[in-house]
Amino acid sequence: MAQFNLQNVEDFYEIGEILGSGHFGQVRELRERASGVSWAGKFVKLRRSVSSRLGLERKSVEREVEILQALQHTNIMALKDVFESRAEVVIVVELIRGGELFDFVAEKENLTEIEAIEFLKQILKGVAFMHSKQIAHFDLKPENIMLSDKKVEHPEIKIIDFGLAQRLTPGEEYRSLCGTPQYIGPEVINYEPLSVASDMWSIGVITYILLSGLSPFQGDTDEETLRNIVDMKYEFEEQYFSQTSDMAKDFIEKLLIKEPSERMTAEECLLHPWIKPLTRKQAAN
């Protein structure tokens, strides 16, 4: 069993404002007393008994921490420290000040292909790194992709929230119904064995949204959204994609494939001509 720092987090950090909250717990700004540097702390309540539904099981927090310890990459939020008390674990990570990609895109309606490619290259590098360690995120969506500083010309992408992430063992099946309806692949809905390819489906959905502002499978209800996914019911509506290159649509089509093993891998995405033009002429398209 992993042992976290049993000292009091408040002896080392001044606890600041709530930055956000969700299924994962509460994220607060932490100011390191020794250096004055600000960090982000995710406060996770631990389940008090096996019968309780409140809080997270300690082993799921241990899994998330082990995954974060394995993922040192510039496009993945960096782990700093972990504190534990009887009822709570505090995961201390780098503070990301640029907000969610979701909000950045919403403010701009949608992005140019060049802007989208710049973000996608970074997302793909972070995802390729985690997949190289057989780690799948399983909840990739614009809200979990943040920007280091949105005021700079080229904001750096930071992938956050590894609460649903899993280190996959070859030969061992992993199934789960978790995730966010708009972004999960058909294999999740059908409760089939999952792989890192499920993240590639999510990247296809994220790309579609970045270029159009629309969510390809979104229905009026979650049930309708899930039905649209298993039926592969999406299209490039002319009204929203008339200015989108065929190369960009090809990139999306090579990810929104029902059979997970037929989707591009993150490494293959980085070599796709839309992302890595073969010629200057292609780059001009």
Ligand SMILES: COc1cc(-c2ccc3ncc(-c4cccc([C@@H](O)NCCN(C)C)c4)n3n2)ccc1O
């Ligand atoms: C360690 O685990 C997490 C860290 C973070 C995290 C890390 C650094 C960091 N800097 C700023 C923020 C931040 C700022 C505003 C809102 C949020 C969060 O509530 N929304 C993020 C997306 N959400 C859907 C998880 C997070 N964060 N959030 C978010 C979710 C996690 O499961």
